[in-house]
Amino acid sequence: MAATALPTLKPQDFASDQEVRWCPGCGDYSILAQMKKALSTLNVPREKMVFVSGIGCSSRFPYYMNTYGFHTIHGRAPTFATGLRMARPDLQVWVVTGDGDGLSIGGNHLIHALRRNVDIKVLLFNNEIYGLTKGQYSPTSRLGTKSKSSPQGSIDSPVRPLSVALAAEATFVARTVDVDPNHLTATLQRAAAHKGSAFIEIYQNCKIFNDGVFDYVTDKSSKADNSLYLEHGKPMIFGKDRNKGIRLNGLTPETVVVGKDCGLDDVVVHDEKAENATMAYLLSRMMVPQFPEVFGVLRQVSHPTYEELQQRQIDEVTAKKGKGDLDKLFRNDDLWVVE
Amino acid sequence: MAATALPTLKPQDFASDQEVRWCPGCGDYSILAQMKKALSTLNVPREKMVFVSGIGCSSRFPYYMNTYGFHTIHGRAPTFATGLRMARPDLQVWVVTGDGDGLSIGGNHLIHALRRNVDIKVLLFNNEIYGLTKGQYSPTSRLGTKSKSSPQGSIDSPVRPLSVALAAEATFVARTVDVDPNHLTATLQRAAAHKGSAFIEIYQNCKIFNDGVFDYVTDKSSKADNSLYLEHGKPMIFGKDRNKGIRLNGLTPETVVVGKDCGLDDVVVHDEKAENATMAYLLSRMMVPQFPEVFGVLRQVSHPTYEELQQRQIDEVTAKKGKGDLDKLFRNDDLWVVE
C-alpha cells in the first residue's frame, strides 16, 4: 500500500463528500475546521488516519473527514480504538467523544484505555449537555443546571474530565476551546506528536441546548481574566494586563498580582513533564470564579505504549519458543498412536 | 415496623445460617469478623442494614451476614445500592466489591455513585487478583504480574483505587488492611458514621492466587517502616522507632528522619477535612518502596447527599404545586367536552 503523495495534502483534502449536519452555530464546526488544518501539517498519509467515535452530535465527526472512520456505539469508542491499534499499530487513531459519551456511559472505557497508555488521541467535546438527545444535563453540567431531565436543576455534582484523566494515569492531558482556532490547532498537533494515550478536553458551545456556558472564557471582556494559558517552562501568568499569576501557598494555589503581591519568581513555573502529577491535578481543579481555568498541555510524559509492550512480549516468546508451528502445537501433550 | 431491641446485639448476632465458603486462610474471614464487631457497636437495628454486592469471592459477603442482603451482578452493585437508597433513605446500605468488580467492569458506576454522594459505604476488597475466576490479574495488579491471563506478566499499568475515588469527588476516602483487626473495625465505624458516599480500600490477601502481595505492610519485620497510619490533626510519623516522617518539598513529598533531617514541625500534619483534596491525592500516590503506604481516613468532608437534595426538590415542588392530584394531572392540557 504505497502512501498517497504527502506534499499535496491541504486542509480541504480532509473534507468528505458528506454534508455536515450540525446546527448552525455549533462549536463542532470550528473543531472540524482546525482538525483539518492540523492534520494537513502532520506528514501522515491520509489513509493512515482513522477517526473512531461513539454516539452524540460530536460523534458524527468521522463522517465529515475524508479519512477512514468508524461511528460506533454509545460510550464504547475507546474499546474499538484499542482493538484497532492492537491489530494495526501503523495507524494514527483519533477518538472523538462527548461529555455524555465519554464520561457518562463511557467513563470506564476511557479510564482503562488511558491507564493502558494505548496510543490513541481522545478528543472530548465538552458542551456540558446531551446534544443529540435534545438537552439533558450531563456529568459535566454544573450543579443546579436546569434541563429537560432536571427541571428543578441537577443535583449530581459534576466530574472534572481532566482530574479523571489524571487519576487514570494518562500520559498526555490537555484542554482547549472551540473558538480559539490557533490554540486548538496547536493542541491537536501536540496530541498527534505524543506517543501514547492523549486526552484533550475541548470546551464546545452547544448553540441550541446550552448556549453560552463558556462565555466567561470566550468573551473578549472576560476571557483574559478567566483563562490561564499554560506553557512549559513559563510562569503561570494571565489577565488582561498579563500581571496576574498563580502562586502556591503550601498546597493551595492562589491568584496574585505580580509586582503588587509578589515578584515574578514567586509565580509557579509550569512543568508538563513532571512525573508527579500533583500540580497537574491541582490545575485540573481550578475553576472560575476563584481561579482562572487552564488551557494547554497540563501533562506530557513518555511511557511505553500498550502496543509496544505487547509486541515486546511477542518477540520475546517467539525468540524463546520459535515461530509458531501448528504441528508442534497439536502435539504439545501426551500422544498415543493407534495402528 | 418496631426495631428489634438494640442492646442485645452481639457480633455473633450478625452471623447468618449459611456456612462461610471462602478458602481456608482467605483475608475475607477477618473482614467479616471485624464487620460484625463494628456493626454491633452502631446502635442501628439489624433489619435496617443492607449489604449489596457484585460478583466475586468478596461479593459473597452478604450471604454471611444476618441482615438484609443482595448479591447482584458483576460490577453493578453501586447502581442497585443507589436505587435502594432513593427508595429507602432510612436504611444503612453497605456495598461490598472487589478490585475486579469495582474497578474493572464496575469502575464507572463506582465513580458516578461517589460523585453523587449517595449515602452508601463502599468496601473494596483489594487482593490485586480475580479470585472467583481462579486467578487472572486485575486493574490493581502491579505491572508485570504473572497470572493465568498474563503468563509473561501484565502490561497494563494499574489504577490506584484511592486516586480514582478522589477524582470522583468522594467525600470519605480511607484505606485499611484485613489483618489489622482494630484499625479495620475503627475504619468501618468511621465509614458508618459518615453521611454520604464512603469509600474504603481494604488490602486483602488471596491465599490461593495472590498469597503475600501485601506482606510488606503486614509482616512484623517490615510493617512499621512501610505503613503510615494517618490521624487527623497529627503529624505524619511512622517507622519502627516512630521517628520517620513525611515532609513536603514544594509539591513533592519526601521521607525524613525527625531529629536528624528536620524537626517535628516540618512534618506534614494530616487534615482529613481539607476541601482541597490535593494532599489526599498526594497521599493516595505514595507507594512502597519510595514511601510508606497510608492507612486510615485520607479525606472526610460533609456535603449534602443525593437523597437529601432529591427530597428537598420534592418538598419544594410539593410546596409550590401542592400534593400530587391525579385528576389535576389528567386535566393539565387543553380539554374539550363531548355531550
Next chain:
Amino acid sequence: MSATATAREGRKVQEVESVTIRFAGDSGDGMQLAGTQFTNVSAILGNDIATFPDFPAEIRAPAGTLAGVSGFQVHFASTDIHTPGDRLNCLIVMNPAALKTNLKDLEDGGILIVNSDSFGPNDLQKAKYAVNPLDDNSLKGYRVIRVPIDKLNREAVKECNLSPRDADRCKNFFALGLVYWMFERPMEATLKWIRDKFAKKIDVLEANTRALKAGYNYGETVEMMPVQYRVAKAKIAPGTYRKLTGNEALAMGLVAASQLAETPMVYAGYPITPASDILHQLADMKNFGVKTLQAEDEIAGIGAAIGAAYGGAIGVTATSGPGICLKSEAIGLAVMTELPLVVIDVQRGGPSTGLPTKTEQADLLQAMFGRNGECPVAIVAPRSPADCFDMAFEAVRIATEFMVPTFLLSDGYIANGAEPWAIPDVKKLPRIKIVHPTLPNSTDGKHHENGNGEVGKFLPYKRNAMLVRPWAVPGTPGLEHRIGGIEKQDITGNVNYEPANHEHMVRTRAQKVANVAQTIPDLQVEGDADGDLLVIGWGGTFGSITTAVERARRKGMKIGQVHFRYLNPFPKNTGEVFKKFKKFLVPELNSGQLLLLLRAKYLIDAKGLNKVQGRPFLVSEIEEAIEKMTS
C-alpha cells in the same frame, strides 16, 4: 375526502367526512407547533383526530436541506378514525426541500399550498432541484396555491419591532391561520395559547397574533383560494377529552398506578430517542413523590430500578432497543430474584443505532428471549397512544402482583403520535393491592434464626397459589434474608446447585409467568368470530389494521381481527379463537416476530405481512394483503 357542496355568503363550502393534511417545512419552521395547534383546535371542534409527527434524526440539519425537513400530519374526521391517514388531501410546504420529500404522499388533485417566497435559486439548490418545480409543470396534477408567505408575514408583523429573524419565526402562524380559514377552524384556542406562552415576550405575542390573523384573513379575502371545507363533529362517546401522546400516557399511567397502589415510584433511566420524554415527564411530577434518576447508563438505570423495587418501591426503567441490550443481564437478575420491575422499550428502527427517530416493532423476540438461560418475563404492548395509559397501569399491576419483570413494548409511532383521551374518573380507576409481609411465614416450630424468640422462620421463596413469593422489604424486623443471582432453593431462597432444584425452579419461574394469563382479559375477536381469514396484530399497528379490516368487511369479506395487548403469556382463549379460522395474516413492522411465536406455539400456517421501513402501515397496504389472501 368525498365532498358535498353547499353555499355560504356566495363562497363554496364543502362538507367532507374526513381530511388529512400535513405541515412540512424546515426543522426551524415550527411545523410541529403548527400541527399540534391544528390538532387541538380540531379536537375541541369535536372531530375525531389522529396525528403523525415525523422529524429528522439531526437536531437541526442545515436550514433548507432535505435532511432538515420536519413534518406533522393531522387526520381529522366526523367519523371515528384510527390512523393519521394514508394519502394527503392537503399539503402545506414552507420550502422546496419540504416539497420534494412530501409530494409523493399527496393525492392526485390534492391541495398543495406552497410558500412561493422560498423558491429562490439557493433554496432550490439546497433541495437538489435543477429547475424550479413551480415552473416546470411537474405539479399540474395538483391544485397548487402559491402564497408569498415570507412577504405577507413580514408585512403583517412589521410594526412589532422584531429582528428580521424573529419576524420570520412567525411564518408558521401565518400558514396556520390560512389553513384555519380553509377548514373553518376558530382561532380562539390558538390565540389564547399564544397569549399564555408569550405572556413575557409582549412583542412576540403581538407578532404571532397578527401573523395568525393575517393568514386567516388572507384566505378570507384572496380570490385565488379554492373552496372552504367543513368537517362536522364526530359521534364520539360523551365525556371530557384531552389529547395525549403515547409517552405522555405512559408517564401518567405509571404515576396513576403508583398512586393507586399507594406505593412510591422510582424511575431510573438513561436518555435515548424515542423514550427520553418519559424521563422528562416524570422528572416534572415530583409532587407525586416520584423520584427520578438520570443514570450514567442503561445498566445503572435498571440497576437502580431493581434496587428500588427491592426496597419496596415500584421500580421502572425505560429505553429503546439498544438500551434493552444493555439491560438484559440485569433483567435476568430480576427474574432470578423475582422482584417486580417495569421495563419499557419504546421501539425504534434497528438493528444497532439504526433509524433512531423512526418506528419499528422488531424488539419483540428480544424481549422474549434476549437473556441467557431460561429467563421468562411478562410482556404487554399498548395498541395506541391512549392505550399506553392502560397498559402502563397493567404492567405495574402484573409486575407487583406476580413479582416478575414486565416488559411494555411501545414504539416511536405511538410514543410521539397523539389521539384524544377520555379523561377517566379517578375514583373509578382500579386499585393495585400491594402487601409487604411483616411476620415470618413458616411455623415449623423452630425458633427464628434472629434468636429474638418468634416461632417460625421467614422463607423468602415460599409461594402463594399463583407461585408468587412474598415481597418482604428491608427494614422489616425478623424477616432478614439474602437474595441474589445464583440459583436458589425454592422456599428457603438459599443458594443451591442441586440438579433437581434447578429444574424445579426453571419450571416454576415459567409457570408463574404462565399464571399471569389467569388475570388478563380473553382475546376479543373484532369483526367475524369465525371465517376465512383472521388478521392478527399487536402494538401500534392497531389503527391501520382495524381500518383495513373494516373496509374489507364492508366489501363483504368474512374476516376477523384480533390484536394482542398481552404477548407473554398469550390470553387463555387464543388457541380456541384460532380454531375458528382457516387462514391467518399477521401484519407486523418487522420480519415476522409474532408470526414466529404463533407458528411455533399453535402450529398454524400463518402468513406475515412485513414492512420494515421505519414507518407505520398504510391502510391500503393491509387491504391489499387481505385481498390477496381472500381471493
Next chain:
Amino acid sequence: MSATATAREGRKVQEVESVTIRFAGDSGDGMQLAGTQFTNVSAILGNDIATFPDFPAEIRAPAGTLAGVSGFQVHFASTDIHTPGDRLNCLIVMNPAALKTNLKDLEDGGILIVNSDSFGPNDLQKAKYAVNPLDDNSLKGYRVIRVPIDKLNREAVKECNLSPRDADRCKNFFALGLVYWMFERPMEATLKWIRDKFAKKIDVLEANTRALKAGYNYGETVEMMPVQYRVAKAKIAPGTYRKLTGNEALAMGLVAASQLAETPMVYAGYPITPASDILHQLADMKNFGVKTLQAEDEIAGIGAAIGAAYGGAIGVTATSGPGICLKSEAIGLAVMTELPLVVIDVQRGGPSTGLPTKTEQADLLQAMFGRNGECPVAIVAPRSPADCFDMAFEAVRIATEFMVPTFLLSDGYIANGAEPWAIPDVKKLPRIKIVHPTLPNSTDGKHHENGNGEVGKFLPYKRNAMLVRPWAVPGTPGLEHRIGGIEKQDITGNVNYEPANHEHMVRTRAQKVANVAQTIPDLQVEGDADGDLLVIGWGGTFGSITTAVERARRKGMKIGQVHFRYLNPFPKNTGEVFKKFKKFLVPELNSGQLLLLLRAKYLIDAKGLNKVQGRPFLVSEIEEAIEKMTS
C-alpha cells in the same frame, strides 16, 4: 460392565467391554489430577475414553463439606463410546461428603472404594451424617472396599521429610495407584509426569512416586481386593492421538484458522466461567502472533475484537451467557457494519448468574434474537470437545467469507470434558481465503473523491454474488470510507434514512446470512434415512443421543438421528430430511429452544425432551423418551 472371567497367576481377571469410574473427594484432594492421569493412561493403552469433570462453584469451600466436593468421571472402553457413562461401575471416595454426594450414581453391586481414615466424627458431621454410613449397613448393596488411605499413604512417604500437610497431599496418587492395579493400567506415564512436574521439588517427586507405587502394590498384595478388570484396546481409526478438552480445541482451532488464513488474530475477552481458559490458552500462544487483551469488561472485549476486525485482523471474543447480554449491543453494530467477528458462548446454567460451573444449552434463542431490531447472525455449535476444533475453524471461515458476526455455542460440558483427538495433518487442513481490496470497485468515470486522479470510487457496500461487501482496511490509499451503526445506503454505505433502503437492507442482511447455507454440508441422517421417529439434537448432547439411538435401533426400532452443527442458517436439505419421518423428538438441555425454531419454520409437531439440571443427559433418559414415542 458385562464380564467374562479368566484366570491369571492364580488371581481372577475379568474381561469387560467398558468401565465407568469416578474419583470423588474434597476440592483439595486432587481428584481432577487423579482423573486426568487415569484418562491419559487409558487413552495411551488404546481404550476409547470420555470424561466428565465436575467441580464446585466455590474456589475452595471449607474442607470436608458437601459444597467442597469435586469429582472426575472417566469412561473407558474397548468399543467406541460417546459419553462419560450414566452409572458408575466403580466409585472412589476420599471422604464422607464425597460419599454422600456421589453414591446415588453408583450401580447396584458396584465397587465402592472408601478412604476409611476419613470417617471420624468430625468428618461425618461436616458431611451432615448422623451415623457412620460404613457401620449402618446402608452400603450393603455395593462391593465396599475400605482402605485406610491416610495411614497407608503417610506410611509410604514418611521418609521423604515432608510436612504432614504435604505428605497428605500425596493421597490422590496412592488412590490412583490402587485403581491402576485394579484396571491393569501401567504406571509409567504417570511416573514420568511426576518426574517432569516436580523436577524442582525433589522431595515431592519422591513422595508422589512412592505413594503411587504403594497404592499399586497394595492392590497387588492385599487379599481383600476383588478381581482385576481388563478393558481391551478399542478399534479406533489409526493415527496419532491426544486428549483434548473443548476449550483447548477452541483455542487451537482459532489459531489454526488464523494461520491458514494468513491473517493475524486478536482475541479480546473478559474472564468468566467456563470460558476463561480460552483466554488463558491463547495468551500463551504469542509466538503465533496471537494478541490477547484482558478487557475491562465484556463490552470492551467485543469492542476491541470488532475494532481489530475493522483493522483487518480476525477478531474473536468469548464469554458465557451473562457476558453475551453485555455484548449484544456491539454484535448489532457488527451486523450493521458487516464486519467479520467470532463470538464464542460457552453456555452455563442460567438465568442470571445461575449455576456458573454447570452445563446448559439455554442461550440458543439469545444468540438468535438477543438484539434490538432485525439482527441476523450465523450460528454454529460443536457437538463434542474435539469438534470444537473444526467448528472454531468454520466460525472463522464463515465470519470472514460472509463479513458477518458468527456465534459459536459451546457449553460447560464439552468445554471441560475431554476426548481423544486424531491429530490432523497440517498440510491437509483447508485454507481460508481472505482478500482486502486495494483498488476502487467502481468505474463510474467520476474522479475519485480523494482527488488523486484514480478513476472510480470505492463503494464499501457494493456486494458480491453472495451479497458480501468488501473487507477494505484502513491504511489502503484511495479507499478511505466511513462506517457506523446508523442504517446505511446499500452500495455507497452512506448514512441513509429512506424507508425503501431500510427495508432493502434488512432483507439483504437476512439473505446474506441465508446464503451461508450454500457453503455448509447437508444434514446427515444417522441410522434410518426414513422411519417412524427422527431424533434431533444440537451441541454437546451428541454423545448421549447417539448412544441412545444406537441402542434403540439394536432393539429393532426404525429411527433416524440428525445433529445440527449449523443452527443459523439450517442446512439446505433440512426440510427434505424431515419429510421422511412421522415423529420428531428434540432432546435439549433447555426448555425447548431448537424445538421452537423447528416448529415455527417447518411446522412439524416435534416434541421436546427437556432437562434443565445443569448436567448432561443420561443415555437412559433419552432411551426412555424414544421408547415412549415409538410405543
